[in-house]
Amino acid sequence: MNNRNEEMKISVLGLAVQCALAAMFALPMMAQAADATEADDAEMRRPSNYVEVGAEYVSEDSAKFGEYNGLNDSGTYLIGNFSVRGGDSYDGGDGTLRWGITGTDLGTTSRELGATVGRQGQWSLNIGYDELQHNITDTYQTPQLGGIGGNTFTLPDDFGVYNGATNATTTTTPPSTRAIPPGDLRTEEVSTTRKNTSFGAGYHISPQLSVQFDYNRLEQSGAKLIGSGTLGGVPTGGTGTWRAEAISILMNPTNYDTDTFNLALNWVGDKGHLSGSYYGSLFRDGYDRMSWENPIVNAAGNTAPFGVYQTTTMSTAPDNQLHQLNLSGGYAFSSTTKLSGGLSYGRNTQDDSFLTGMPEIVLAPRSSLDGRVITTHADMKLTNQTTKDLTLSAAIKYNERDNQSPSAIYQYYALNSNTTINRAANAPYSNRKTEIELAGDYRLDKRQTLRLAYDYEKVKRWCDDYALAANCLVGTSNTENKLGIKYKLKASDDVSLNAGYSYADRDGKFDHNAITPLSGRGAQSLTLVNAQDFPGFIAYIYAPRKQDLLKAGVNWQASEKLELSAEGRYANDDYHDSTLGLQESRTTGINLDATYSYSDDASVSAYVSWQNSKRDMRIGAAGAGAVNTATSFAALVAPTNIWTNELDEDSNAIGINTKHRLMDGKLELFGDLSYSLDKSQYSTQVPYDPNCSLPTVLSCGDLPDIKSELISLKINGIYALDKSAKISVGYLYQKLNSDDYSYNWYQLGNTGTRGMPTNQQAPNYSVNVVAVSYVYNF
16 A cells, blocks of 8 residues: 555654653564463464454555565555464363464565364374565666566557767767656566465375375466667668667566475384475476567667667566476484484476577577486485594585486677577586585593584586587686684583584586687687687686684673673685686674563663675787687687786674563563675776776776665564564664665666666665554464
8 A cells, every 4th residue: 555645654653652662662572462471382272362453554655674574565455464383182181283374574575374174193184375476676668568477568659769879968960868858758667576376185095104295386476677788770760770689688578387296194102203206397488588678779860760669579487397206315324323314206397499580590400408407315314422522424416417308509690690590509508516514523531522524525517418519618627625614612601602614625627628618709719729718727616725714702701690602703715726817805793692681570681793895807808919710729829918806795783672671561571773885896906907987987997886785773662462462663763774886877867878777766865654453362
C-alpha cells in the first residue's frame, strides 16, 4: 500500500519520536511471542501457540531498504504471524499425533505459510508456501516500451534516431544519446519474485526402515537488469549504418519454473545407518529469447524512416534437467572407531534448439548444444578415539565433473563488425578434484588441547573431443599441500584463549601452447596460443601460491557481570611465480565484543569490527615490441610497458545494544544502535605514460572512493497485559549513504557515445518504520 499523505507522515514521525522517548516499543518479534522463561519440558507437554496481528508504517519508498523484507514502498503494512500446534500426544495425552500450522510476515511479499501433521514414529506430512520479492532498483529508466517480465521491448514511433559516434548533443544531426529528452525516459521498478510451494511425506515401514518424499516447485517472475550490444547494419529505407556495439541496459525476464523431487529410503541399525535417494531437478524458461529495438546510428547524417528501428534478439536461459542418485551411510565398528561416507552420480542435460534467423550467425554446425555433464562424488571418513586424550581421523573426497557435450566450430559476426567472419569453438570443460585430510586432536591436559591437520588437494582439468584438436586449457592441473595447527588453552576459570596457524603451498602445471576457445579473430586461424595472454601472466585461480593464515582469540569473564572477547585474523597470499597478474593479497580483521549485565534484568553489549583487504596487480601493455598473438608460446614477447593496480578495501562497524526487564518482568525493552562504513579504492600507476593522470585524461591515478555508510537505530518493547496477551510496539530508523562513481556513466548527459542512459542512482535512503501489534498466547 502506498501512502504519500504528508500530514500522515508528520503524524507518524511525531508518534515515532514519542515512542523512542518512552522507550517501550518493538518491531514484530515472533521469537518473543511465547514466554521466554517457559521450560523446555513444559513445551514438550503443552505447545505454546500464538497469534500476532498489527500494522507497521514505512515512511519512504526505497528498493534498497526493502530489498528482501518486502517493505520497499511507503505506506501501511499488515503484521500477521501465527503458530498453532496440537495433537493427542500433548498435555498428557496417550497418543502420538502432532500437528501444526504457521504463518510469518503475511502482510509483506516475504510471507511464509506451512502445515505439518504426523504420528511420531509412523508417518508425517507437510506442505509449505513462501514468497520472496527481490527489489533490485527503483531508479532505472528506459525509453523501451514493454512491461517487466516481458520479452519484447519496442520504441515509440516518434522516438527518433541518435548518433553513436559523437559526444555532441545538439550540434549534429542526429544528436548523441546525451541529448535524449528526459520525458522520453520512463521509470521502472525492477524486481524478481520467487514463489515456492513444497510438499513432503514420510512413512516408517518398520522401526529401522523409513521412506521420505519431498517435492518443491519454484516459480520466478519479474526481471533482472542485463547489458547487451547490437550488430551493425544498413537501416531499412535509410542511409548509413546502425551503430555496432550500441549498449542498452535491459530488463531480462525471469520467467522460470523449477521442479525438484527427492525420494529417499533410510535404514537405521544398532551400529550403522544407510540412506539411498534419487534427486531430480527440472528447469524451464517460459521464453527462449528477448528482443528490443535499437535507435543508435553510426554517424552524423545517418537516417532511418519514421518509426523504423533495428531489432536485436538475445537468447534467454535454456531449459535443463538434473537427475542424481545418492548413497550415504555410516558404521560404528566399536565405541571408539567409526566410518562414514557417501556416493553420488548425476546427469545434467540441456538440449534447447539454437535460435534461428539470427543475423550475427554465419554457420551453426549443430541445431542444439546437446549438452551433457556427468558428475560423480565419493567421500569417506574414518575416526578413531585412540586413547582418552587422542582422536585421529582420516578423510578422502573425490569429485568429478565430466563434460561430455560435443564440441564444434561456430562462425559468427562479432558485434563490432557485420562483415568480418569470426570463429570460435565451444570447449567441454571438465575437472576432477581429489582431497585428503589427516588430523589429530590431542588433549595435553584438562586445560589444553592441540589439533594438527594435513590437507592435500589435487585438481586436474581437461576437454574431451575438443573441436580444435588441441588442449583447451592453459592451467591443466594444481596440487596444494596445507598444514595447520590449532591450540586452545583454558588459562583459568575466567580466561580462555585459542590460536591457529596454517601454511598452504599450491603448485601448478601449465600448457602455454594450449589453444583456448576464443583463439582466433576475423581472418586469423584458430591457432593462437596461451589464451592470447602475454608470457608471464597466469590467472590467479590457477597460479602457484603460498598462503599464510593466522587466527587468535581470547575470552575473559572479567566478573560475574562483565564478559570481554577479542578475535583477530591475518592472511597473506603470495603469487610468487606470476610476473604479470595478481601479485599478492592480504586480509586483516579484528573483532571486539563486550557484555555487561548490571542486574538480572538488564544488560548492555557493544562490539567493534575492522576488516581490511589489499590486492596488488602488475599488468603488461601492448606496444614496445610486445607480442601476444602467435601460434607458439616461444614466439610470444613479454611487454616492457608495465602498469600496476591496487585495490584497497576497508570495512568498519560499531554497535551497542541493551535489554531491560521492568515492572516484575511485565515490560521488556530492547535497544540497538549500529554504524558501519565500507570503502573501496582503486589506484592505478602507469609509469611509462606521464600524461595519464592529467585532468583531461584521467586514465590512471586514484579513483574516488566507493563508499557505503549505514546507520541503524531500533527501539523495541513488549508489555504483558496478562499471562496470555501482550502489546508489541517498535520504532526503526535506518539511513544509507552510498557513493559509486560507476553510476556516472548511466546518467543522461554523461553516457558514452554509444550508450543508452538509464539514470540509475547509487542507493541512498532515510527510512522510519513504526509498528504496533497485539500478541495472544494460548
